[in-house]
Amino acid sequence: MIExxxxxxxxxxxxxxxxxxATFHPGKTNLIxxxxxxxxxxxxxxxxxxxxxxxxxxxxDGRINTQFTQDQKQQWRQEIGMVFxxxxxxxxxxxxxxxxxxxxMFTTKSxxxxxxxxxxxxxxxxxxxxxxxxxxxxxxxxxxxxxxARAIVMNPKYLFCDEPNSGLDPRTAIVIDNxxxxxxxxxxxxxxxxxxxxxxxxxxxxxxxxxxxxKKAWEGTSDDMFKTDNEAVVSFVxxxxxxxxxxxxxxxxxx
Amino acid sequence: xxxxxxxxxxxxxxxxxxxxxxxxKVFYQAFMKEVEDLGxxxxxxxxxxxxxxxxxxxxxxxxxxxxxxxxxxxxxxxAKRSIILEFAPTxxxxxxxxxxxxxxxxxxxxxxxxxxxxxxxxxxxxxxNHLVLPKIxxxxxxxxxxxxxxxxxxIFGGWTAGVLSGLFNGLDYIEGIQLDFKPxxxxxxxxxxxxxxxxxxxVPSYHGYYVKGGSIAVGRASTQSVVWTTILIVIxxxxxxQMLLT
Ligand SMILES: Nc1ncnc2c1ncn2[C@@H]1O[C@H](COP(=O)(O)OP(=O)(O)OP(=O)(O)O)[C@@H](O)[C@H]1O
Ligand SMILES: [Mg+2]
Numbered sequence: 001m002i003e004x005x006x007x008x009x010x011x012x013x014x015x016x017x018x019x020x021x022a023t024f025h026p027g028k029t030n031l032i033x034x035x036x037x038x039x040x041x042x043x044x045x046x047x048x049x050x051x052x053x054x055x056x057x058x059x060x061d062g063r064i065n066t067q068f069t070q071d072q073k074q075q076w077r078q079e080i081g082m083v084f085x086x087x088x089x090x091x092x093x094x095x096x097x098x099x100x101x102x103x104x105m106f107t108t109k110s111x112x113x114x115x116x117x118x119x120x121x122x123x124x125x126x127x128x129x130x131x132x133x134x135x136x137x138x139x140x141x142x143x144x145x146x147x148x149a150r151a152i153v154m155n156p157k158y159l160f161c162d163e164p165n166s167g168l169d170p171r172t173a174i175v176i177d178n179x180x181x182x183x184x185x186x187x188x189x190x191x192x193x194x195x196x197x198x199x200x201x202x203x204x205x206x207x208x209x210x211x212x213x214x215k216k217a218w219e220g221t222s223d224d225m226f227k228t229d230n231e232a233v234v235s236f237v238x239x240x241x242x243x244x245x246x247x248x249x250x251x252x253x254x255x
Numbered sequence: 256x257x258x259x260x261x262x263x264x265x266x267x268x269x270x271x272x273x274x275x276x277x278x279x280k281v282f283y284q285a286f287m288k289e290v291e292d293l294g295x296x297x298x299x300x301x302x303x304x305x306x307x308x309x310x311x312x313x314x315x316x317x318x319x320x321x322x323x324x325x326x327x328x329x330x331x332x333x334a335k336r337s338i339i340l341e342f343a344p345t346x347x348x349x350x351x352x353x354x355x356x357x358x359x360x361x362x363x364x365x366x367x368x369x370x371x372x373x374x375x376x377x378x379x380x381x382x383x384n385h386l387v388l389p390k391i392x393x394x395x396x397x398x399x400x401x402x403x404x405x406x407x408x409x410i411f412g413g414w415t416a417g418v419l420s421g422l423f424n425g426l427d428y429i430e431g432i433q434l435d436f437k438p439x440x441x442x443x444x445x446x447x448x449x450x451x452x453x454x455x456x457x458v459p460s461y462h463g464y465y466v467k468g469g470s471i472a473v474g475r476a477s478t479q480s481v482v483w484t485t486i487l488i489v490i491x492x493x494x495x496x497q498m499l500l501t
Contacts, residue, residue: 045373084370
């Protein structure tokens with residue numbers, strides 16, 4: 001479980017996060033949604049320690065980020081998997097080496113054991129026969145899958161994904177979404193996903209936190225989302241004609 | 256940012272670079288890869304340039320020393336001195352600053368803007384140590400060999416030019432290069448090479464590591480890094496010469 005309390009982060013004079021509190025439970029796909037520029041990436045990067053918040057605490061199963069000792073921090077890092085917005089694969093290394101890299105750095109497994117684990121996770125993300133390819137030789141969707149494989153290879157307790165399906169066609173996007181949800185459920189990972197894709201919200205949104213202008217404007221389930229009168233949420237959802245219709249139909253049906 | 260801030264940030268970077276590698280096996284592999292990328296792949300250009308510039312230096316010297324009272328062996332002697340003292344260590348290092356410097360900045364800078372460095376940090380890897388230390392050690396270890404080869408080929412190029420052009424006698428030239436051998440001068444050249452190697456590995460790394468923006472920023476940083484590495488080599492050259500030779 002991750003508990004965020006009153007998180008503040010700015011760059012110079014620009015305040016990006018203005019006091020965000022939220023709780024994320026294990027085994028669930030927690031979605032952070034909001035407009036471009038609302039602070040989703042900054043929020044996620046603050047959770048994983050790439051940004052240092054000015055104020056506020058983040059507790060990982062009771063361990064508070066501001067009180068980490070050096071050893072605890074190192075330990076905690078190995079419990080984190082992160083899928084970056086642009087995949088961030090090491091482009092000089094093959095798929096296999098990319099996924100194996102955390103194992104090489106942090107475990108004492110033998111070469112064979114490592115390879116076995118790598119093949120297992122690559123298999124898990126439905127990516128066989130690409131072990132020796134370079135990232136540049138893969139499609140965007142395949143790169144995302146390698147990134148997910150690398151993020152889960154160390155059996156993380158916490159998984160963070162920054163727009164895992166941006167730039168993918170709707171079908172591949174859903175495959176990636178479902179994959180993340182299955183993995184989250186299977187290994188009881190605490191997963192936090194950034195997205196501005198309403199499809200993802202419908203498909204896998206078990207808990208949704210809506211950010212607006214660096215603040216939490218709303219939270220709830222995807223069902224709640226269609227019932228709410230919260231202006232910010234409604235205008236976000238309504239911005240798509242399709243979802244306007246979906247919402248109307250939904251409201252009609254549940255009346 | 257002003258110069259003082261950059262200098263401060265550069266030394267802060269170095270303090271994070273010089274840590275014990277987290278995994279010696281991974282480090283060794285990275286080191287060998289850098290020896291290849293920074294060293295072996297520059298072998299060709301250094302050999303080519305050394306040979307021909309050596310030839311030009313010998314020809315120029317011969318053309319300028321046409322007084323019959325000057326001993327014939329002086330051409331070899333003067334060519335040897337200028338190749339060992341200046342040409343091989345300084346000129347070759349500036350070539351390397353251009354070739355290797357832009358490579359280092361663009362490769363690290365690309366890792367920065369595509370979040371590969373963030374990915375390393377999230378995993379709990381000291382990215383500076385992981386990326387920069389192998390480069391420093393590869394350069395410092397390999398460039399003395401590279402520069403020594405440059406010296407040898409430069410001197411040999413001088414001899415070849417003389418023999419082919421008939422401007423001076425090959426035997427006089429060989430006598431000249433054996434004249435007044437001072438090991439200290441070789442030491443001075445190697446010290447210079449080590450300092451330049453360190454600059455060639457670290458200054459471009461600094462420019463790449465702290466790049467902000469996208470691919471255009473990476474391109475701009477590469478140019479900047481070559482300019483600054485060259486300037487720093489020239490300045491270091493001046494002070495080292497003053498310290499060691501006067
Ligand atoms: N390193 C930084 N320095 C200065 N400002 C930043 C930095 N990173 C983000 N910002 C600012 O913070 C705000 C929020 O950015 P963020 O990247 O979190 O948006 P986002 O919600 O992830 O948007 P998108 O959906 O487009 O990815 C933006 O106004 C951005 O300009
Ligand atoms: Mg973002």
